Amino acid sequence: MAATPLHPNPISQFPPIISKHPQTKLPNFASINPLSSREKIVSFRPNSKKSNPWLDPFDQGDDPEMEYGSLFSDGKQEEDTRPPDNPDNPYGFLKFPAGYNVEIAPLGLKTRGDVRRCCCLIAGGVYENLLFFPAIQLIKDRYPGVQIDIITSARGKQCYEMNKNVRWANEYDLDDDFPDLAEYVDMLGVIKGRYYDMVLSTKLAGLGHAAFVFMSSARDRVSYVYPNVNAAGAGLLLSETFTPNSTNLSDGGYHMYHQMIDWLGRPFRNVPRQPVPPLKVSLSRKVKQVVEEKYTKAGAVKGRYIVIHGIESDSKASMQSMGDNDSLLPLEIWAQIAYAARICSDLTPVFVIPHEKERVNVEDIVGYSTCIVFITTPGQLAALINDSAGVIATNTVAIQLAHARDKPSIGLFCSDDKAQAFIPNPEEKRCTVLASKTGKLVDIDVQQIINSMQIFSAPKPLAVVQ
Secondary structure (H helix, E strand, O other): OOOOOOOOOOOOOOOOOOOOOOOOOOOOOHHHHHHHHHHHHHOOOOOOOOOOOOOOOOOOOOOOOOOOOOOOOOOOOOOOOOOOOOOOOOOHHHHHHOOOOOOOOHHHHHHHHOOOEEEEOOOOOOHHHHOOOHHHHHHHHHOOOEEEEEEEOHHHHHHHHHHHEEEEEEOOOOOOOOOOHHHHHHHHHHHOOOOOOOEEEEEEEOOOHHHHHHHHOOHHHHHHEEEHHHHHHHOOOOEEOOOOOOOOHHHHHHHHHHHHHHOOOOOOOOOOOOOOEEEEHHHHHHHHHHHHHHHHOOOOOOOOOOEEEEOOOOOOOEEEOOOOOOEEEEEHHHHHHHHEEEEEEEEEEEEEOOOOOOHHHHHHHOOOOOOOEOOOOOHHHHHHHHOOOEEEHHHHEEHHHHHHOOEEEEEEEOOOHHHHHOOOOOOEEEEEEOOOOOOOHOOHHHHHHHHHHHOOOOOOOOOOOO
16 A cells, blocks of 8 residues: 655644744854854853862852842951850850850851861971961951961971960971871871861872861861872862962072962952052060070170071971072071171171081081070070071071061071072061072072161161260
């Protein structure tokens, strides 16, 4: 049986729909240049930077057209108005003031991103921890009422006697790639028990350190990661990552934390960009008294001596930067500088030794009448610089403490690149920067150092002629 042929114009089973609106003509998509359309689409993206491409490849950041309510939505967080605990109440019910709703207290943490407790994991020694001080002040200004805790090495922990913004400082060696299991678990329990809202880490994270930060249970987990294949998988466990230019973060010099500082001070929900504060340190009265007894016993007078720091030694108390290994001078060169300091500036040079075994070497090479002070902590070194007329130092923490206490200084560096990295804008810091022309600190021009000592010259009293 042959099939019935189809009609060339078959009748539809449904009646045609007559629209009241005029019919619009569709454009010819074949005539559109695909390159120009792609350029238009890219130019109207709301935010080109993804928050973390490891977590969600389709996350384009916050929607700029999103509208939030008025409660805990924008602006900075407020100081905690909670009064101190009542010592007569064993149950702690009077911790919360009248009208304080415990149920909505964490609402600002979710909608506005408040940070009530912050933990900073700082890798490195004294130099690296001191350069993190502006970031700590930035966190304090950006999140009013925040409680900041520090976890760092034993040497780095000594810095925080000069910082009043830090609540607790714990000692833990972050640079140890194979830590003791008991110490690892104990520190992890300490971090989890404090319920941090934000954890910042300056250690370059691989998968292992990222897991350590992830197990802190913090809402914001921020860390530097390796700039190579060792960072594989670390971004899955972190909420924000920063990639430095090299595997040694200290190579960045004074602005080694600029990526993290830029992220911390970012503008967010009617809060403008937070300016970066300068490097400042605070000194206690007790430390000042102890240091004054030391340099007075050595034969120096307050305001009439120059601090010399950076003698060649194998002690860890030399306070060098991990980004500059060539930052110590032999005593033979320091002897020439000290002799010129007595003649040119009429000031007493005070040698800071990191170990008592260096006292004999200083007396043999420089002289037995030399003023020598034994100091191993950055707090006492800052107090010694605070009472001095200036500082002559290599690239150690002393040159940064002179800037923090607004003292004139002469910085000795092995190269111009290191000088520009660690002392940017030396005129504003009252620092005269001198660099070796051969790339080795031992070849620095001593005569150039002597000519720069006029920065310490004080006006001498004029004699009255009768």
